[in-house]
Amino acid sequence: MVRLALRLDRVRLSVWVLIIGVLPATTAAQYLDLYPTREALEQVTGVISNPSLVAINGPLFAAGSIGALTAWKILVTEIILVGLMAILTVIRHSRTEEETGRLELLSAGVLGRYAPLTAALLTAGVASVGAGLVATLGLLGTDQPAAGAVALGAAIALSGLFFAAVAAVAAQLTESARSATAIAVSVLGAAYLLRAVGDAGPTWASWVSPVGWAMRLRAFADEQWWTLALLAALATIAVGAAYLLNGRRDLGAGLVPQRPGPAQAEPALRSPFALAWRLHRGLLIGWLIGMAVWGGVLGGSAKGIGDAKLDNAKIADLLSRLGGSAAIVDAYLGAVLGITGLVVAAYTVQATLRLRGEEAAGRLEPLLATRTRRVQWALSHLAFAVVGTALLLAVAGAAGGLAYGSQIGDVGGQTWALLGAALVQAPAAWVLAGIGAALFGLAPRFAGLTWAALVLCLLVLEIGEILGLSQWIVDASPFAHVPKLPGAAFTAAPLLWLTVAAAGLATAGLTAFRRRDIG
Structure with missing residues (x-):
């Protein structure tokens, strides 16, 4: 199942991984040209630290650092992109396959009940980790500190894994791939909004957002590695919930049943x-x-x-x-x-x-x-x-x-x-x-x-x-x-x-x- 998923998505996922992975390195390279001195970097800090801009991109955790400026500019975008990639991948290889009837044909062979869900999660996980790895190597290629490069790559990878788990849960709730995608994307949007509210106002809102946890890893600014445990723990819980829910429903059905319509349509x-x-x-x-x-x-x-x-x-x-x-x-x-x-x-x-x-x-x-x-x-x-x-x-x-x-x-x-x-x-x-x-x-x-x-x-x-x-x-x-x-x-x-x-x-x-x- 994993080989089949990778075969079907070989072009699509390659493009996703390259775009997500290359963006941090290209952004850092351009910032090196725009701000060649520490003084030039510090001049931009006054505007970036404004609450209104923090609400959009998040806080700048370290002044005078190309790596920190790159993380401020690109990390939120990277989380959104890797989240979308993971959500679409998991839904495509789980709920969409059920909705179209292809999974029922595959299940007629020697295929375990949890194999499709496992394959979808593994495929999204490989793509997410690949994007994080490419981002890390790219930043190292621009001579950025190794710890910060690894932290930013880890934030990207774990964000993808978390939203893959969210999509896996959503795929168990509804019979429609569109509805499952809408549920998962809504969680992504709510996490972004909570992070924006928390960064611009009450800090607690950022700490209840998975996007806020990834930002609070503080890449290139005294990294707080323990925040990765929060993302990993919540992703693990979500994956466990997805498997539990998968075992309690029929193939092709969702846990939230669709209401039967009337025998005849209204005028x-x-x-x-x-x-x-x-x-x-x-x-x-x-x-x-x-x-x-x-x-x-x-x-x-x-x-x-x-x-x-x-x-x-x-x-x-x-x-x-x-x-x-x-x-x-x-x-x-x-x-x-x-x-x-x-x-x-x-x-x-x-x-x-x-x-x-x-x-x-x-x-x-x-x-x-x-x-x-x-x-x-x-x-x-x-x-x-x-x-x-x-x-x-x-x-x-x-x-x-x-x-x-x-x-x-x-x-x-x-x-x-x-x-x-x-x-x-x-x-x-x-x-x-x-x-x-x-x-x-x-x-x-x-x-x-x-x-x-x-x-x-x-x-x-x-x-x-x-x-x-x-x-x-x-x-x-x-x-x-x-x-x-x-x-x-x-x-x-x-x-x-x-x-x-x-x-x-x-x-x-x-x-x-x-x-x-x-x-």
Whole structure:
């Protein structure tokens, strides 16, 4: 089973491991060029230690250290990426195999009950440890201290192992791979938010977050190795729970049973759009709650960056020339909303790929046997990708505006300002929906590559400037063309072109879908 999983994922996992493993070394190499002296490093510490920036990336545990600066910049991103890799790998080789019926065929041979789950965990574990090992070797290649390099690699590896265990538990709870993935990713998002709240405010919140434990290892800053035991212990407990739950359910079933539906559909369900709403509503409602919390937390931390007292005279002078604290707050909000756009784009991809999920599961053919038209059915799902994306961004922007506006006594003004600043991210996310629709129509087997497009956009945002990437590479990301509101001037042309591109890609996909075979 392990050999089969590695065979199926040989390309996918290789790309994941290389991206996750190489990022720390490339970031450290670029920082060595940007900050060649200790004085240059110390000048940047005043801004980095601001609570608002700490909420995004975490605290900088050691000033004047390239390794510590690299850990501050990249470790949260690494944890998120390795967590996603582990979650998707475990779900793919456990719950997805059950849902499609392939595992039942394999179980007809000489296959133990726990073999599929064990193989999925081992595959994700090998990939996580591989990513941590590559990261460690890369940092050693840039002449960083060995202890810090090993600590950062260990934090990456153990984070992957922990979220693999979380995915294993989620796979036992539900019959749907999508639901299991949503549960596991929600745990990842909640862990990040707890870490952000704890690092910017009450410290205890960081200590109840697995992401916070990985950060508190303090790579390149008097490493606290005992925090690894916390991650290892919780991962072990989660794995034990997954095996226990696996032994108490039937093959193909989940511990949380699905409620049987009525024998006849209600009149409200007798249209493709109504069915799409029924299928998407749980995911959308969960995302709406999450984005309301996300926007409130990040908007509430914005005031701190304007109130920061910077001891470094050069930085204080630079901020003054840039426009004072108001300009810095706008820059912070623009950066946060840019990250929010990428986060919401994950929902956009999920909603779009529901098209392929319904087809692969065999539920599309019975629908098309009725009077339902192909394009009508596809548009009913794409509507939730488009409208749902805009709605999530609006909720995040409004929540951020309410939180920030209540602190500075301008609720109305800030709510509308951040609402608009969030909504301008929608066309960029729609481009990813267009890519997903195009792949679904033209090459349905490769529709999952839409996730790769999102990961590339994330990498360009996080480290594109640090790595000094060519402008044409940066411009390949649709999010590079979004106005950085509220600080920058609003320009409608890029948003119009992004919308046109998304519509063109979707049209190409729907046209091809009309002509190809189902399945």
